Amino acid sequence: MPNATPSTSYAVEARDLHRALPLGGERIEILNGVSFAIAHGEWIALTGPSGSGKSTLLGVLAGIDTVDGGAVCIDGVDITTMSERNLARFRNEKIGIVFQSFNLIPTLTARENVEVPLYVSDRAGSIAQRAKEMLDLVGLSDRMNHRPHQLSGGQQQRVAIARALVTHPTILLADEPTGNLDTKTGTQVLELFAGLRRDLGVTVIVATHDGQVAARADRLLYLVDGRLQQPGNGHVTEPLREPVRMHGGR
Known part of the structure; x- marks a missing residue:
């Protein structure tokens, strides 16, 4: 796969990724030859032990x-x-990102937080109207004028999801999106992801330690020491070039 030609039939294609960081007098391999392809509209769970390279x-x-x-x-x-400038524009158009810590601006309302990506976008139309539409989509039309400290954790996460999707990206990346939420609220967020994928065709890639989140995925990418592995019962097998399909995946 490392020599494969990029294809628009894939939403995401990773080819022989390597990333190392210095530690003392050594270099630690964070990613070590990672390759995979993800089709449009798939839901992928990125799992593995802490420190395996997921984030x-x-x-x-x-x-x-x-x-x-x-x-x-x-x-x-x-x-x-890409250059930094072109990459920033491309990311704004194609990729939405949801963080575990929400990363909302505390002095802005929910609507204003959702509007932020639109100020660097070329999309036509009313910025305020687009933000309102996205907050309505995530069920927060009655909270758009509230600031983050006036919202619950689940509501803040939904604002973050609305902000990630306001530019109509084709890919949604989420890092431990249920990590700061209780079980009920986490389930509501997962249902929201499922609805967004169904209704908007968004490709969803979620890094998680949560088995409930992983069980929702179509496929599983399992990382150990920076390499793709096949998950097993207490052990791992040889590295895989393609992700393993989970049993019971939707």
Whole structure:
């Protein structure tokens, strides 16, 4: 797969990704030859032990982190060769990001937080109207004038999801999106993801330790020590070039 030609038939294509960081006098491999392809509209769970490289991989897919080798292609476009300016514009158009810590601006209302990505977008139309539509989509039309401290954790996460989707991205990346939520609220967020994928055709990639989240996915990417592995009963097998399909996946 490392020599494959990027294809627009894939929403995301990772080819032989390598990322290392210095630690003392050594370099620690965070990603070590990771390759996979994700079709449009798939829901992928990115799992593995703490320190396995999940957050780094998610950052690389988002174009936030860099790689030492390999390529990431989004809709057939290699983002690893882009300038910072072009990458920022491309990311704004194609990729929505949801963080565990919400990352809302405390002095802005829910509507104003959702509006932020639109100020660097070329999309026509009313910014305020678009933000209102997205808040309505996530069930917060009655909270759009509330600031983050006036919202519950689940409501703040839904504002973050609305903000991630307001530019109509084709890919939604989420890092532990239920990590700061109780079980009931986490389930509501997962139902929201499922509805967004069904209604908008969004490709969903979620990094998680939560088995409930992973069980919702169509496929599982399991990372150990920066390599894709096949999950087993207490052990891992040889690295895989393609992700393993989960039993019972939707």
